[in-house]
Amino acid sequence: MxxxxxxxxxxxxxxxxxxxxxxxxxxxxxxxxxxxxxxxxxxxxxxxxxxxxxxxxxxxxxxxxxxxxxxxxxxxxxxxxxxxxxxxxxxxxxxxxxxxxxxxxxxxxxxxxxxxxxxxxxxxxxxxxxxxxxxxxxxxxxxxxxxxxxxxxxxxxxxxxxxxxxxxxxxxxxxxxxxxxxxxxxxxxxxxxxxxxxxxxxxxxxxxxxxxxxxxxxxxxxxxxxxxKEYKPMLFFGSLAFILFIISLILFIPVLSEYFQTGLVPRFPTLIVAGILMLIALLLCVCGLILEVIVKKNRQIFELFLIKTKR
Structure with a gap:
């Protein structure tokens, strides 16, 4: 005591x-x-x-x-x-x-x-x-x-x-x-x-x-x-999305440049991969936003529980 x-x-x-x-x-x-x-x-x-x-x-x-x-x-x-x-x-x-x-x-x-x-x-x-x-x-x-x-x-x-x-x-x-x-x-x-x-x-x-x-x-x-990932989902998923976004741009820009120069898109596989990566990046951003809202709601519940637990 x-x-x-x-x-x-x-x-x-x-x-x-x-x-x-x-x-x-x-x-x-x-x-x-x-x-x-x-x-x-x-x-x-x-x-x-x-x-x-x-x-x-x-x-x-x-x-x-x-x-x-x-x-x-x-x-x-x-x-x-x-x-x-x-x-x-x-x-x-x-x-x-x-x-x-x-x-x-x-x-x-x-x-x-x-x-x-x-x-x-x-x-x-x-x-x-x-x-x-x-x-x-x-x-x-x-x-x-x-x-x-x-x-x-x-x-x-x-x-x-x-x-x-x-x-x-x-x-x-x-x-x-x-x-x-x-x-x-x-x-x-x-x-x-x-x-x-x-x-x-x-x-x-x-x-x-x-x-x-x-x-x-x-x-x-x-x-x-x-x-x-659980406590900072927007930063976690946002970081992954940013990496995929940059990779997608690196793949997409040469294809776009060729299109402006020749009017043709000779590298369709590269264009498809760039599009898929961009789509995944957008999905990761959405996941991060949704989970961020859930984390904030859980934080509110935790604060109420903390008050009730006060000895």
Whole structure:
């Protein structure tokens, strides 16, 4: 529990999804119990083959199990099952310490989501996986430009959420792309995001990351493309339409030039292809316009739902 200005105690839930983190989970649970002495620590074990669940329970955590493999599936169960005024999400690998300021920002209603920014502190010095560093930079650049935001650490697992965010966030991801989905959801719905630097330290020796640089990176990119299409359909379909329009013009202009010079159209196949591409471009524009109207209507419904969810 945490006191507010009105002396009303607020519930804090610390959420720790885990898969084979027996080496570090005890320290993580104890660190968060010390940082948030009145909070409830939840450890959701995701089919661990070691004794992660037993160690977490002995350390004082409430242990539950999620049998659908993947971090996104775990987060979905956590958000569905647990009610609190403030949610602190952490990883069980002890790569960053708890930051009590996160809860303060949520409980004072200064943010719907607080992001623990590793990249502005020690991440690039501590992280020994160079392709992860490159991937983080690429994903950050892509999302910031597509969604017109300025978030420094897109894929961090150190976050805090308000009750409104948790109960209005539709979890669609199954794996490690969940953090990226959270950021895009906040950007698309103008939910307040605040970043604070957190110290990053690499995994201790003997502890292995479950993140696969290539396969999980591809999943993240596919998820970004899908959400970009769903949240910004006019820009998505309009961009495709513009590309096809330019190709159509490139094919059509020489045919038109020959017609003016000779009065003949000797390259009918090229003319037909140019016409088909132009037609597809027009259809894509229409699709974008229709979907844009639907997105705006869904946005209105979301805002009403957000008001009703206010705790």
């Amino acid at each position: 945490l006191e507010t200005n009105t002396n009303q105690k607020k519930d804090i839930a610390v959420l720790i999804p885990c898969y084979n983190e027996s080496q570090t989970i005890e320290k993580v649970v104890k660190d968060y119990k010390e940082a948030y002495p009145d909070a409830t620590i939840y450890v959701y074990d995701n089919n661990s083959t070691d004794n992660t669940a037993q160690i977490a329970e002995e350390a004082g955590a409430v242990v539950r199990h999620e049998y659908a493999q993947g971090k996104g599936n775990v987060i979905r169960s956590m958000f569905k099952d647990i009610d609190a005024d403030c949610y602190i999400m952490a990883d069980g690998d002890d790569t960053y310490p708890p930051v009590p300021e996160m809860a303060d920002l949520i409980l004072s209603r200064k943010a719907h989501m607080v992001i623990g920014d590793r990249l502005s502190s020690t991440y690039f010095q501590e992280n020994k996986r160079p392709f992860h560093n490159t991937g983080n930079r690429a994903v950050r650049w892509l999302i910031n430009h597509l969604f017109n935001i300025d978030v420094k650490d897109i894929m961090t697992g150190s976050r805090a959420f308000s009750y409104e965010f948790v109960k209005t966030f539709p979890v669609l991801s199954h794996g490690f792309e969940i953090e990226t989905e959270m950021t895009i959801h906040s950007a698309a719905h103008d939910l307040r995001m605040v970043e604070i630097p957190v110290e990053y330290r690499d995994r201790p020796e003997g502890s292995e990351s479950k993140l696969n640089t290539y396969s999980d990176g591809i999943k993240v990119l596919k998820m970004i493309a899908r959400l970009f």
